[in-house]
Amino acid sequence: MFELIANQYNYWICILLMMAGLYIVIDHTNLLKKLIGLNIFQTSVFILFISMGKVDGGTAPILEEGYNVFSNPLPHVLILTAIVVSIATTAVGLALVVNINKRFQSIDEQELEQIELEEE
Amino acid sequence: MIATHYPILQVVIPLIAAPLCSLLPRSKLPWLLATVVAWIAFAISISLMLQVKDGGTLSYELGSWPAPWGIQYYIDTIGAFVLVLVTAIASITLLASRQLVENEIDSSKHSLFYTAFLLCLTGLLGIVATGDAFNVFVFLEISSLASYAMIAMGDNRKALTASYEYLIMGTIGATFILIGIGLLYMQTGTLNMLDLKARIHEVDSFRSIHAAFAFFTVGICLKLALFPLHHWLPNAYAYAPSVVSIFLAATATKVALYLLYRVFYTIFGFEFSFDLLHLGYILLPLSIIAIVMSSFTAIFQPGVKRLLAYSSLGQIGYMTMGIALETKAGLIASIIHLFNHAFIKGALFMCMACLLSRIHSTRLVHLAGAGRVMPWTSAAFVLGGLALIGVPLTSGFVSKWYLILAILEKDYWWLAVIVLFTSLLSVIYIWRVIEQMYFREPNEGCVGIKEASPLLLACTWVMVLMTLYFGIDSRYPIEMATVAAQALLE
Amino acid sequence: MSDLSQSLQINIFASILVPVIGALLIFACARFRGLIELLFVGTALCLLAVTISIVNMGPEAFYQSITLFTIIDSIPIAFHVEPLGILYACVASGLWLVTTIYAIGYMNANKEKHLARFYMCFCFAMAAVMGIAYSANLLTLFIFYELLTLSTYPLVAHKGTDDAKAGARVYLGILIGTSIGFLLMAILWTWSITGTLDFSVGGILENELPDGLLMLLFALYAFGIGKAALMPFHRWLPSAMVAPTPVSALLHAVAVVKAGVFCVLKITVYVFGIDVLTNTGANSPIIWVATATMLLASLVALQQDNLKARLAYSTVSQLAYIVLGAVLATSTSIMGSSLHLATHAVGKITLFFCAGAIYTATKKTLVSDMHGLGRVMPFTFAAYTIAAISIIGLPPLAGSWSKWFLIDGAISADRLIIAIAFLVSTILNIIYLMPIAINGFMLKPKQASSDIHEAPFAVVMPLCVTAGLCLVLFFLLPYVYDFLLLLNLR
Incomplete structure (x- = not known):
């Protein structure tokens, strides 16, 4: 049982981070903290991908005498793209939060709901 | 031959035009560029359609790297069908957008708006054209990011919170899809969809593949706004600038x-999805709840844009119901409705744009007497509404006909009754608007209002006439849907 | 293409297009009041001419299908002529001409607004009626049936008051509700088991369904045709009485309700086939429902003090006669049913005209206020008396023939109870129709009526004409009988 956990510790870390991130997104009312939670959630997925590409004893995939085992580079490349996407998302999200703060004078979800209800 | 490059040009032309657009000054030139690009994309998609309409496929290898190592663009009948739909709607919307953008968006942001629009178009086209699973994720995010930005440009400040909510939900959805892609890659070592299809049956008993399927389903359903993952949609559609509402309502959910x-x-194949994992068991109840719930909610909406948004949720339910029937007839019905509903909803949101441009509100109480002051717009709304209900001679009837026949084929009597009953609910919410427009004296605010501008009106009527045309001569969508369903099920 | 089928095609299309063109012309000339009135009457004249030319084509033209275009699956929009359709078209277009004159007089005398919209919708409704009369398959029938509902909705809601809107809502709700909920369902069911929707002599359902399900299908049709006003789906008829009287007269004594019973007749004869119905007993439940409707509606009519409401319930009851004749499904009862379609139309339109004339002259709507009016409005009340006697069924007036055949039909179907029910209903007819005439002539008016005169000429003339028709038809009906023998039921 312990081995199962220990040998696949990367997955457990992923799951832990994923749950933590999702929990923050769901539970926190502060829009900024939600974004942070979203980032943690996304990062956990990146780690999932990267650890997937790991091959025991493998090196960087450069052809050189004496090295036969390489790590899979493809997940890394994919994740580079995903990181860019994630940054863009965060940037848009932050911009939205700034604007929300400007026009509502609040970034608390419950307060915002209150304001919107009063407007109706 | 340039024609061989059409699959990639379809996506790349709007992509390249987007940054150019942001460099152009003021608003007229960016509009012109965006419109021209959309029409070019439309022309390309038609040419692609003609090549695959008999069930053939087109494959394009990026940088000549052979599949499955390189990225492959893969266009079959259903793909080309959706491409035509998306580009057609984009072309009409952009053509009509000039004045709407002028009215609703701050003039300093016009070129950026068109940039975002083109990026969104790029994303949607990319999702359809690509044959690579990871590419799907990237394009999905391109289109989503662009639409977050566009929705936030709405002049009501609630547009910001609506956009934020969409961003959170959309990102979670996309990340779920990313997890699914990762799990698939882990087990099969490939990202190419056709390759995945060939290899999936070797690993279809693995639990991680089942998990991947679940992540995909939930992630896409978030983008699709299927009940109970629909919460972001009504506000996003209601508060977005009207151009964005038209475009997203008609295309974004269709692409999802x-x-x-x-x-x-x-990717997973019919046997895996329906025989092994019994997708129908979960999709069918969700579709039914989506249809019934959203139809009821729509009845009580004070704003017409929100009403239409809720009606969209119900219509999505009809489309997923077609899938959930697990038959070819059901899939055909779903595809036909996908096509018809795009034009119906496009037309209805176009009408909203017309009303908004003159009355400056789409709340029900402010539309009193609109039939008198804006006869053409109101008539277009009536026809669009009838199509939404599914009155004969409109395309909505054709959709319902095929859906119910597919249901009867499975002997689900109760379901046919539900579908017919929900059509009646749509009568109620459409009629609330029509009654307001025609049988009430105009408000003081409405006096002296003129009809919407000719270009906008013309675009609206093009959409309306489309729904009427495809209601009378439905051969084209039916033929395409049949071929496409056949290809998908093979 | 032979000469005959070519001229048939021209005639059928003309009978649908003439009212449509009339409507468009009225829309175009909306500002010129005199002109639209002229156009309105002109359209009715043209339509009558076309109908007569169809009658003149004779039996060779029967059952030749004219296809317009194909909507879905190989089910075309197609038309044909057959005796029942011609009878209905004659009744509707003939009485329309009279009504146009009456409508112009009534609308002017009562200073109603939005005349162009009113006349236009009237024309569209007639186009739909012609479509129903000549439809060659169930889908075509359904389409025009829905169009009739939609085009008459604005007429019912014409006044735009809250009452009018509430009435129109019930009208639309019940008619659309039953047609989508039951009729469309029944049509889809028929299509899914037989693969055809064509009307054909002898029916299309022989040996297709077990008896129990056949009974269910027949009930779906009977209740689905809400326009036939079988209880409990009769509420729309009294609700629709908020409409201006010309609308009540033509649409709710002739076009709309007769469209309902015509559909029932046509479905009985051409979809089920009378042999199938009698052999399987699938018609039994509907026979009892129709009998109950006939008696109950008469009893309710007794309670009504509002003249139009009383006439409305009387219509519900009389419609049940026709439905009963149809579902008894013997050749005699079908004959009686078809004849009653014509005779009741003429009689009831006269009664409605009288109600409108009384309202125009005195603004009175309650029966209890009409005492003694016969002395100052002799023409109106004489016409009322003649029409009432015709509806009751006494010679020498038209209604006596149809009632004779209906009772004979009930006896030939070995259902003595039904025959007795007809007689009981006749007595009820006398009780609720005659007092108005008797009190009108015999009693002294409640208040001085010196300032009350007959309604304007344009209002009184039509009702004298239709009352005369009640008399003339008594002598002409044998010819109609001969014509209907061409149905060849046995």
Whole structure:
């Protein structure tokens, strides 16, 4: 049982981070903290991908005498793209939060709901 | 031959035009560029359609790297069908957009708006054209990011919170899809959809593959706004600038539905999705709840844009119901409705744009007497509304006809009754608007209001006439849907 | 293409297009009041001419299908002529001409607004009626049936008051509700088991369904045709009485309600086939429902003090006669049913005309206020008396023939109870129709009526004409009988 956990510790870390991130997104009312939670959630997925590409004893995939085992580079490349996407998302999200703060004078979800209800 | 490059040009032309657009000054030139690009994309998609309309496929290898190592663009009948739909709607919307953008968006942001629009178009086209699972994720995010930005440009400040909510939900959805892609890659070592299709049956008993399927389903359903993952949609559609409402309502959910077909039928295959994992058992109840709940909610909406948004949720339910029937007839019905509903909803949101441009509100109480002061717009709304209800001679009837026949084929009597009953609910919410427009004296605010500008009106009527045309001569969508369904099920 | 079928095609299309063109012309000339009135009457004249030319084509033209275009699956929009359709078209177009004159007089005398919209919708409704009369399959029938509902809705809601809107809502709700909920369902069911929707002599359902399900299908049709006003779906008829009287007269004594019973007749004869119905007993439940409707509606009519409401319930009851004749499904009862379609139309339109004339002259709507009016409005009340006697069924007036055949039909179907029910209903007819005439002539008016005169000429003339028709038809009806023998039921 312990081995199962220990040998696949990367997955457990992923799951832990994923749950933590999702929990923050769901539970926190502060829009900024939600974004942070979203980032943690996304990062956990990146780690999932990267650890997937790991091959025991493998090196960087450069052809050189004496090295036969390489790590899979493809997940890394994919994740580079995903990181860019994630940054863009965060940037848009932050911009939205700034604007929300400007026009509502609040970034608390419950307060915002209150304001919107009063407007109706 | 340039024609061989059409699959990639379809996506790349709007992509390149987007940054150019942001460099152009003021608003007229960016509009011109965006419109021209959309029409070019439309022309390309038609040419692609003609090549694959008999069930053939087109494959394009990026940088000549052979599949499955390189990225492959893969266009079959359903793909080309959705491409034509998306580009057609984009072309009409952009043509009509000039004045709407002028009215609703701050003049300093016009060029950026068109940039975002083109990026969104790029993303949607990319999702459809690509044959690579990871590419789907990237394009999905391109289109989503652009639409977050566009929705936030709405002049009501609630547009900001609506956009934020969409961003959170959309990102979670996309990340779920990313997890699914990762799990698939882990087990099969490939990202190419056709390759995945060939290899999936070797690993279809693995639990991680089942998990991947679940992540895909939930992620796409978030984008699709299927009950109970629909919460972001009504506000996003209601508060977005009207151009954005038109475009997204008519295309974004349709592309998500296309993605659902791809995942269920192409990547995982019919046996895996429906025989092994019994997708129908979960999709059918959800579709029914979506239809019934949203139809009821729509009845009580004070704003017409929100009403239409809720009605969209119900219509999505009809489309997923077609899938959930697990038959070819059901899939055909779903595809036909995908096509018809795009034009119907496009037309209705176009009408909203017309009303908004003159009355400056789409709340029900402010529309009193609109039939008198804006006869053409109101008539267009009536026809669009009838199509939404599914009155004969409109395309909505054709959709319902095929859906119910597919249901009867499975002997689900109760379901046919539900579908007919919900059509009646749509009568109620459409009629609330019509009554307000025609049988009430105009408000003081409405006096002296003129009809919407000719260009806008012309675009609205093009959409309306489309729904009427495809209601009378439905051969084209039916033929395409049949061929496409056949190909998907193979 | 032979000469005959070519001229048939021209005639059928003309009978649908003439009212449509009339409506468009009225829309175009909306500002010129005199002109639209002229156009309105002109359209009715043209339509009558076309109908007569169809009658003149004779039996060779029967059952030749004219296809317009194909909507879905190989089910075309197609038309044909057959005796029942011609009878209905004659009744509707003939009485329309009279009504146009009456409508112009009534609308002017009562200073109603939005005349162009009113006349236009009237024309569209007639186009739909012609479509129903000549439809060659169930889908075509359904389409025009829905169009009739939609085009008459604005007429019912014409006044735009809250009452009018509430009435129109019930009208639309019940008619659309039953047609989508039951009729469309029944049509889809028929299509899914037989693969055809064509009307054909002898029916299309022989040996297709077990008896129990056949009974269910027949009930779906009977209740689905809400326009036939079988209880409990009769509420729309009294609700629709908020409409201006010309609308009540033509649409709710002739076009709309007769469209309902005509559909029932046509479905009985051409979809089920009378042999199938009698052999399987699938018609039994509907026979009892129709009998109950006939008696109950008469009893309710007794309670009504509002003249139009009383006439409305009387219509519900009389419609049940026709439905009963149809579902008894013997050749005699079908004959009686078809004849009653014509005779009741003429009689009831006269009664409604009288109600409108009384309202125009005195603004009175309650029966209890009409005492003694016969002395100052002799023409109106004489016409009322003649029409009432015709509806009751005494010679020498038209209604006596149809009632004779209906009772004979009930006896030939070995259902003595039904025959007795007809007689009881006749007595009820006398009780609720005659007092108005008797009190009108015999009693002294409640208040001085020196300032009350007959309604304007344009209002009184039509009702004298239709009352005369009640008399003339008594002598002409044998010819109609001969014509209907061409149905060849046995």
